[in-house]
Amino acid sequence: MVIIMNPEATAENIKAVISTIEDAGLEAKVMDGASQRIVGVIGDKRKLGDVTFEAMDGVEKTVAISKSYKLASREFHPRSSVVDVAGVKIGGTPVVMSGPCAVESREQLFEAADIVKKAGAQFLRGGAYKPRTSPYSFQGLEEQGLKFLAEARERTGLRIVTEVTTVEAVDRVAAYADMLQVGARNMQNFGLLKAVGKAGKPVLLKRGLAATIDEWLNAAEYIMNEGNPDVVLCERGIRTYETYTRNTLDLSAVAAVKHLSHLPIIVDPSHGTGKWRMVQPMAYAAIAAGADGLMIEMHPNPAKALSDGPQSLTPEHFERVMNGVKKLSAFLREEQIAPMEI
Numbered sequence: 298m299v300i301i302m303n304p305e306a307t308a309e310n311i312k313a314v315i316s317t318i319e320d321a322g323l324e325a326k327v328m329d330g331a332s333q334r335i336v337g338v339i340g341d342k343r344k345l346g347d348v349t350f351e352a353m354d355g356v357e358k359t360v361a362i363s364k365s366y367k368l369a370s371r372e373f374h375p376r377s378s379v380v381d382v383a384g385v386k387i388g389g390t391p392v393v394m395s396g397p398c399a400v401e402s403r404e405q406l407f408e409a410a411d412i413v414k415k416a417g418a419q420f421l422r423g424g425a426y427k428p429r430t431s432p433y434s435f436q437g438l439e440e441q442g443l444k445f446l447a448e449a450r451e452r453t454g455l456r457i458v459t460e461v462t463t464v465e466a467v468d469r470v471a472a473y474a475d476m477l478q479v480g481a482r483n484m485q486n487f488g489l490l491k492a493v494g495k496a497g498k499p500v501l502l503k504r505g506l507a508a509t510i511d512e513w514l515n516a517a518e519y520i521m522n523e524g525n526p527d528v529v530l531c532e533r534g535i536r537t538y539e540t541y542t543r544n545t546l547d548l549s550a551v552a553a554v555k556h557l558s559h560l561p562i563i564v565d566p567s568h569g570t571g572k573w574r575m576v577q578p579m580a581y582a583a584i585a586a587g588a589d590g591l592m593i594e595m596h597p598n599p600a601k602a603l604s605d606g607p608q609s610l611t612p613e614h615f616e617r618v619m620n621g622v623k624k625l626s627a628f629l630r631e632e633q634i635a636p637m638e639i
Contacts, residue, residue, distance in 0.1 A: 298337075298342050298359055298360065298361055298362060299335050299336065299337050299358070299359070299360050299362065299372065299373055300314055300335070300336040300337075300338065300356055300358075300359050300605065301330070301333055301335055301339070301357045301358050301359070301360065302314070302331055302333055302334045302335070302336065302356060302357060303333065303356070303357040304332055305355070306333075306334060306354075306355030306356070309356060310353070310354050310355025310356070311327065311334055311336065311355065311419060313316070313353060313354070313355075314350060314355070314356065315327070315336065317345075317348060317350070317353070317613070318336070318338055318345075321344045321345050321346070321348070321516070322340070322344050323338055323340035323341070323342070323344055323345070324338075324339040324340055325337070325338065325339070326339060328374055328375070328376065328377070328623050329376065330375050331394075332358070333342065333357070333428050335375065335617075337367075337373050337374070339367065339368070340347075347432055348404060353495075356563065357606045360372065364514075364557070365511070365515055365518075366511075366514045366515045366517065366558075367518065367521060368518055368521040368526070369422045369514045369515075369517045369521055369528070369558050369559075369560055370514075370557065370558060370600050371556070371557060371558055371559050374559040375559070375560075376459075376559060377469075377544070377555075377561070378559045378561060379529045379561070380422075380475050380499050380528070380529050380560075380561055381470075381499075382456050382458075382475050382499045383456050383475045385420070385454075385456050385639070386558060387529050387563070387589055387590055388561040388576070388589050389513060389589070390564075390589065390630075391584055391589060391590045391591065391626050392418075392419045392420065392563070392589070392590035392591075393417070393418040393420070393592075393593065393619065393622065394418065394419070394420035394421075394422045394425060394458055394563070394590065394591070394592040394593070395413045395417060395418045395421070395591075395592070395593045395594070395595045395615065396409050396410065396413055396419070396420075396421045396422040396423045396447050396594070396595060396602075397409050397423050397594065397595065397596045397597075397602065398423075398424055398427075398594050398596070398604040398605035398609065399423065399424045399427050399435060399437055399438075399442075399576065399595065399602075399603055399604040399605075400423040400424060400425050400437065400438050400442035400446060400548055400564065401435075401438075401444055401602075401603050403445045403448070405419055405595060405596075405597060406421075406423060406445045406446065406449050407424070407444075407445075407448075407449055407560070407598045409421070409448040409596065410452060410453045410598055411452075411453065411600060412595065412597065412612045412615065412616075413453075413455060413595065413615075414453040414454070414455055415616075416612075416615055416616045416619040417619050418455070418619065419455065419456060419473075420456045420457070420458050420475075420476070421446065421449055421450070421453070421455040421456070421457055421458075421459050422441070422444070422457075422459065422478075422592060422594075423437055423446055423459060424459060424460050424462065424604070425435055425437050425439055425440070425441075425442030425443045425446065425459055425460075425470070426439055426442075426443075426459075426460060426462045426463075426466060426470075427460075427604060428460075428462050428480060428482055430578075433478060434604070435603040435604055438504070439548075439571065440490065441467060441516040442459075442504050443459065443469070443470060443473040444470075446459055446473060446474070447473045451466035451612060452473070452505055455474040455493050456476065457474045457475045457476070458474065458476040458477075458478055458501055459473075459474045459477075459478060460477075460479070460480050461474075461477050461478065461479065461493065462477040462483060462489075463489065464488050464489050464492045466526040467489070467492045467493055467496050468496070468533065468586065469497040471497065471498050474498065475499070475576060476495050476498060476499045476500070476501055477496060477499070477500050477501070478500075478501040478503065478531075479493060479500060479501070479502050479503060479516075479520075480503050480570070481503045481504060481505050481506050481533055481568075482505075482506070484502065484503060484504065484508055484513065484516050484632075485505060485507035485508070485516055485517055490516060490520050490579045491519060491520075491523055493520060493525070494519065494520040494521065494522065494523025494524065494525045495523045495524070495525070496525075497525070498527075499525075499527035499528070499529065500520050500525065500527065500528050500529070501517060501526055501529050501531055501563075501592075502517055502520065502529070502530055502531065503531045503533050503565070504530070504531065504532055504533055504535065504550070505535075506535065506536045506544075507535055507536045508535070510550060510553050510554065510557065513530065513607075514554075514558055516588075517530065517560060519531050525537040529560065529561045529562070529563060529589070529590075530560055530561070530571070530613045531563050531564070531565055531592060532545045532546070532547055532548070532550045532551060532554075532562060532563075532564045532565065532583075532588075533546075533561070533564075533565035533568040533569055533592075534547065534565070534569035534570070535547055539588065540541045541572020542569075542570045542571055542572065542575070543569075543570060543572070543608065544568060544569055544570070544571065544630075545569075546564070546566060546569030546570055548564070548579075548582055548586050550562070551564065551586040551587055551588050552586060552587065555587055557615055560591070561589040562588060562589055563583075563588055563589055563590035563591060563592055563593055564580075564583035564588045564590075564592065565591070565592040565593075566579035566580050566583060566593065567592070567593055567605070567608045567609065567610075568594075568608065570608065571606065571607065571608045572608060573599065573607065573608055573609060573610050573611075573614065574616065575583060576593060576608070576610060577614070577617070577621065578615075579617055580593065580621075580622060581621060581622070581625055584622055584625050584626055584629070585625065585629070588636070591622065593610065593618065594608055594609040594610065594616065595609060595611075595612065595615040596610075596611075596627075597608040597612060598611075
């Protein structure tokens with residue numbers, strides 16, 4: 298439930314509403330609307346009993362939240378959120394996360410980091426722990442890979458985003474990374490979602506292989522319910538009957554999420570298509586659709602990559618894509634072309 302205060306509500310009016318909520322053992326969250334303050338009620342509203350907020354001074358009305366996800370819902374938080382990752386803000390001017398699928402060596406990662414930095418990306422991505430379909434595929438360098446990522450951050454100033462795959466590894470990964478990634482295979486690993494929610498770091502939540510948008514947002518709710526509001530969603534394609542591409546990149550999810558949720562959303566055209574030739578047009582389409590950023594795989598030598606070489610861009614192709622993304626983003630800003638209010 299949200300309680301909408303009228304524009305003339307005083308600080309004392311708001312304080313009285315908050316006290317009533319907290320006295321019932323619930324949590325109150327105050328947010329700014331376009332012209333009014335909004336007080337969100339978190340918890341089982343049945344504890345409020347017969348309390349009638351509309352009878353209190355300064356209250357305009359109460360609105361029940363219809364979604365099963367409350368904290369992630371735009372009904373609860375009308376204004377779009379901005380997530381701050383060690384000083385880099387996601388939710389506005391598009392950001393880019395790039396790097397190799399897997400951290401293979403110190404030299405490979407440092408070369409990739411220099412390329413990513415020079416091209417203008419803000420984040421270095423790379424997997425230290427790699428959940429692979431086959432148990433015989435390269436599984437990552439684990440903590441040594443995390444150490445290489447931290448070194449690369451010191452070298453370039455890039456923020457680090459990397460995947461955490463088990464509850465046991467959360468604290469270890471959080472000690473090195475600026476942002477924790479929950480991969481598609483773990484989107485409904487509820488124990489892991491709760492653990493990253495308690496880790497004190499922003500979380501990048503990828504959409505599951507066959508997850509509906511409702512399931513995806515409910516997964517975000519698990520993280521937020523642990524006290525972590527800093528969640529960024531990532532559309533990375535879903536499994537359909539189409540076999541030409543690795544997945545089917547669902548760009549309509551960008552518009553849907555913008556309507557349903559206040560959380561930022563980025564797009565991964567690399568996993569979404571599985572083909573490096575398709576990354577550029579899908580990256581441009583994602584920005585045009587209103588995405589808050591991109592996650593793009595780039596490898597210094599994709600032909601020798603230990604993971605996802607066919608979808609990884611060469612340094613030359615990555616620079617070309619980055620130049621196009623910058624120009625498209627600038628054009629949309631200059632022409633004041635923004636997604637419709639949905």
